[in-house]
Amino acid sequence: MISFELNGKTTEVTVAPDTALLWVVRDHLKLKGSKFGCGMGLCGACSMLIDGESTRTCVLPMAAIQGRKVTTIEGIGTPDMLSTLQSAWVEASVAQCGYCQSGQLVSATALLRKNSNPSDNEIDEAMSGNICRCGTYPNIKKAIKQAAKDLGEDSGQLQMVAYFDPNSIQQEA
Amino acid sequence: MTTSRSSDIALERKGVNTTRRNFLKNMSLVGGGLVVGLPVTGCANVLLPNAHESVLQPNALLQITSDNVVNFYLPRSEMGQGIYTGLTTIVGEELDLDPQQINVINAGLHEDYKNTEFKLQVTGGSNSIRTHFLPLRHLAANARLVIRQAAAQQLNLNLADIQTDNGKIMIKGKALDYGEFADYANTLPFPEDAPLKDKHEFKYIGKDNRRLDGVAKATGTAQFGIDVDFEGLCGAALKRCPIMGGTVKSFNDSDAKGMPGVKSIVKIHNGVAVVADHYYQAKNALPKLKIQWNLPKTLSKFSSDSTAADNGKGLFKTALDSDNATNVFEKGDGLTALKHAHTVISAEYWAPYLAHATMEPMNCTAKLADNRLELWVGCQSPELAKNLAAYYAHVPAENIIIHSTFLGGGFGRRSESDFVAEAAAIARASNLPIKLCWSREDDLQNDSYRPASMARFTVSLNKAGLIDSWTVKRAGPQLMPYAIDNVVDGIMPSILPNSLVDWMSKAGYRLYNSLLVDHTSVEGLYEDYDAPHKSSDHVTADPGLPVGAWRSVGHSYSGFFKESMMDEIAALQNQDSVDFRLKHLKNNPKLANVLKVAAEKAAWNKGLPKGHYQGVAVHASFSSFVAQIAQVSVVNNQLFVHRVVCAIDCGLAINPGIVKAQMESGIIDGLSAALYGEITLQDGVVQQSNYHDYPALRxxxxxxxxxVIIDSDEAPTGVGEPGLPPIAAAVANAIFAATGTRLRSLPLKLEG
Incomplete structure (x- = not known):
């Protein structure tokens, strides 16, 4: 059995220790916000915060997760309680197809946690692990800068969810 | 997402059947209300949600329930291009209701959802806004009128006294929800000719509205096909032949059977599938399968790097040199013009096969029970998907229900239904509810690729240095024969035996290729510029790798070919690239205009930073006109693209923010192709497998x-694709300006 903290909640799973975290979260724990894109840690669609760092979870075995803090997009904000970054994202209409966006938001959240006022180069560096085939990069930059500004004015939070109840999920189709 | 119900105003009404309304409410059904749509037949195989099953539903696009929920059933597939917001904006405008308050539902299958140009329920060709602009406005305007008529009759007022404001009937300063009158409106004849708003009355069209899917996509709550889940659903993975088109000769699954979670192993038409409790388990078991394949003969012989005359690029070059070409367009007398030409310029260009590499790998969920097949899928052509699924699951097409989801990228890939056919076949063979998911490797190696193409231009100039004749010949595979191969299975009447349908689809490929030219093969190669004599030919060169629509289709290569050629001519004539183009756009004023606007915005060849150079390209596609100017530098043979200026004339921009985003999207997608994109084969096997060897721009x-979006009062035209075709040439032309080197092959490679 492997025990870790998922979105503020202690979680225990019994799976083969080489199972990738992404599949445990998506298929066993039914949180679908994190996506499968490449299976090789190349595209970033599966990004989650592991102890605050944006991490590719499609290649991260559960054995490496024991005792660690995992935050998925669901643990950052919800439709009713958007984080400041998510609000900026919505205002800038960043998403196109939307598939990579959870991963983008996770990486941007990790960036703003460490750097409250990132430069263009710092944004490039922090976000270059996340591919967007729709090319939302110009709006991603815009939203990150807006969120940095809003957070700097003390009018927001990077993470709205302290404890995420998986039963609260409603998918919009 | 719903408007609040206003119940504080008590007005005396007539004719409301409160008993029926209460009955329906007590039954927790929303049966009352107005269900309207475009006039079509009632051949619905899907009952709309939110409607009582006894309610007659001749139409299926819009519902206004007595609970004041306005449901818009989105007839096209949202894959990033923005029609979830765009079409809803059009509805909201004429309904006089903030689009943010409309409940948008990804529609299932219905006659009313057909693409009016393709006559099928298909999303593509950048035509969603263009084809829906007027019909949806009429629909919404008529719905608003009938609500006003109902209000007038129920409240004993004149119609002229009934005004609306953002989903409310306004009477004497009071506001009543549309829903209050939906039941009564349903008893009135539906109007056909409500007047449409004038442009100056628009509240939502042309404004910068937030995307309506923004919150769902920023919170991970938007449902894609891959997210579909229910109790008992199994994961499936499929091992296909390493060379596309191969079939299973024999297989041994004894090692795979014992793998964790494995529940079933089945052979289907193109491979062997493993069904397990979870997808990752099925995927892990695939390498344990031992399969002998029947290899496809033609494709197995093809290697991209071969130097033989009948292989690699030689296959295309030989085709170009042959006399087998079919003329597609002819104007004037090009041959005579060539004889009398002052100057003749000729050049050849190459564009490779490309994969779509959508972020969401192909997937489809299929559940077969009682001769009834339910599919959950994000796809561009649910109607063809349904028919193919019927063929592969041996279920009557009318017994198939499709639940549509958001698409994690389309770019044309999801107009194919191969993955739906596989899911249907696996569900049939395994007798289990399955979600088939492709790996990235599956995706890159089993695509319907953008056809590789080679083109040769021969252009003659008169003494004044103007183009006299424009001749172009293109060699490459055609889309339509492959589409026929795929589509015939799905459109033939189900009374025909499958073996006959198979024969017809194969015969269709040969018949088509020997008799007809698919216009997408040559589109964009000859139309844009003025020339007294023009000629365009096609000759099929096809190694046998399946091809399909890839964002902007033929324009994806013709934009590069034509705009590079134009630049070569201008350079050889020592003419400015912008001026030379303008001289040949006298009959194409919109393209000339976007070029002028882009040149001004980019400060064409004025005061660039040291070491920076510009390149220009223009291209018309999908009824829109686009000019792009790329600013690059080349340092130690390293290319840097610093800035791109883009001007588009797409008629009236419904959501300018989305038009801008689609231009950015087309440019970035086009840069991925221009700088990196290349699918190559070795003995028929695709060599690329994931984003490390098939990179996307980061x-x-x-x-x-x-x-820059040109201000226009004309009807809207395409934006999803037109932003892509010019960018490769704009960059290549800038590289020429920087280095003097003309790159005639994609991807653009600077010699190290």
Whole structure:
């Protein structure tokens, strides 16, 4: 059995220790916000915060997760309680197809946690692990800068969810 | 997402059947209300949600329930291009209701959802806004009128006294929800000719509205096909032949059977599938399968790097040199013009096969029970998907229900239904509810690729240095024969035996290729510029790798070919690239205009930073007109694309923010192709497998992009695809300006 903290909640799973975290979260724990894109840690669609760092979870075995803090997009904000970054994202209409966006938001959240006022180069560096085939990069930059500004004015939070109840999920189709 | 119910105003009414309304409410059904749509037949195989099953439903696009929920059933597939917001904006405008308050539902299958140009329920060709602009406005305007008529009759007022404001009937300063009158409106004849708003009355069209799917996509709550889940659903993975088109000769699954979670192993038409409790378990078991394949004969012989005359690029070059070409377009007398030409310029260009590489790998969920098949899928052509699924699951097409989801990228890939056919076949063979998911490797190696193409231009100039004749011949595979192969299975009447349908689809390929030219093979190669004599030919060169629509289709290569050629001519004539183009756009004023606007915005060849150079390209596609100017530098044979200026004339921009985003999207997608994109084969096997050897542009390589949208009162035209075709040539032309080297092959490679 492997025990870790998922979105503020202690979680225990019994799976083969080489199972990738992404599949445990998506298929066993039914949180679908994190996506499968490449299976090789190349595209970033599966990004989650592991102890605050944006991490590719499609290649991260559960054995490496024991005792660690995992935050998925669901643990950052919800439709009713958007984080400041998510609000900026919505205002800038960043998403196109939307598939990579959870991963983008996770990486941007990790960036703003460490750097409250990132430069263009710092944004490039922090976000270059996340591919967007729709090319939302110009709006991603815009939203990150807006969120940095809003957070700097003390009018927001990077993470709205302290404890995420998986039963609260409603998918919009 | 719903408007609040206003119940504080008590007005005396007539004719409301409160008993029926209460009955329906007590039954927790929303049966009352108005269900309207475009006039079509009632051949519905899907009952709309939110409607009582006894309610007659001749139409299926819009519902206004007595609970004041306005449901818009989105007839096209949202894959990033923005029609979830765009079409809803059009509805909201004429309904006089903030689009943010409309409940948008990804529609299932219905006659009313057919694409009016394709006559099928298909999303593509950048035509969603263009084809729906007027019909949806009429629909919504008529719905608003009938609500006003109902209000007038129920309240004993004149129609002229009934005004609306953002989903409310306004009477004497009081506001009543539309829903209050939906039941009564349903008893009135539906109007056909409500007047449409004038442009100056628009509240939502042309404004910068937030995307309606923004919150769902920023919170991970938007449902894609891959997210579909229910109790008992199994994961499936499929091992296909390493060479596309191969079939299973024999297989041994004894090692795979014992793998964790494995529940079933089945052979289907193109491979062997493993069904397990979870997808990752099925995927892990695939390598344990031992399969002998029947290899496809033609494709197995093809290697991209072969130098033989009948292989690699030689296959295309030989085709170009042959006399087998079919003429597609002819104007004037090009041959005579060539004889009398002052100057003749000729050049050849190459564009490789490309994969779509959508972020969401192909997937489809299929559940077969009682001769009834339910599918959950994000796809561009649910109607063809349904028919193919019927063929592969041996279920009557009318017994198939499709639940549509958001698409994690389309770019044309999801107009194919191969993955739906596989899911249907696996569900049939395994007798289990399955979600088939492709790996990235499956995706890159089993695509319907953008056809590789080679083109040769021969252009003659008169003494004045103007183009006299424009001749172009293109060699490459055609889309339509492959589409026929796929589509015939799905459109033939189900009374025909499958073996006959198979024969017809194979015969269709040969018949088509020997008799007809698919216009997408040559589109964009000859139309844009003025020339007294023009000629365009096609000759099929096809190694046998399946091809399909890839964002902007033929324009994806013709934009590069034609605009590079134009630049070569201008350079050889020592003419400015912008001026020379303008001289040949006298009959194409919209393209000339976007070029002028882009040149001005980019300060064409004025005061660039040291070491920076510009390149220009223009291209008309999908009824829109686009000019792009790329600003690059080349340092130690390293290319940097710093900035792209883009001007588009797409008629009236419904959502300018989305038009801008689609230009950025087309440019960035086009840069991925221009700088990296190349699918190559070795003995028929696709060599690329994941994003490390088939890279996509990342944020740090993404240029600054400035988009200018031409102000226009004309009807809207395409935006999903037209932003892509010019960019490769704009960059190649800038490289020429920087280095003097003309790159005639994609991807653009600077010699190290």
């Amino acid at each position: 944020i740090h390589k993404s240029p600054e992009i400035d988009v």
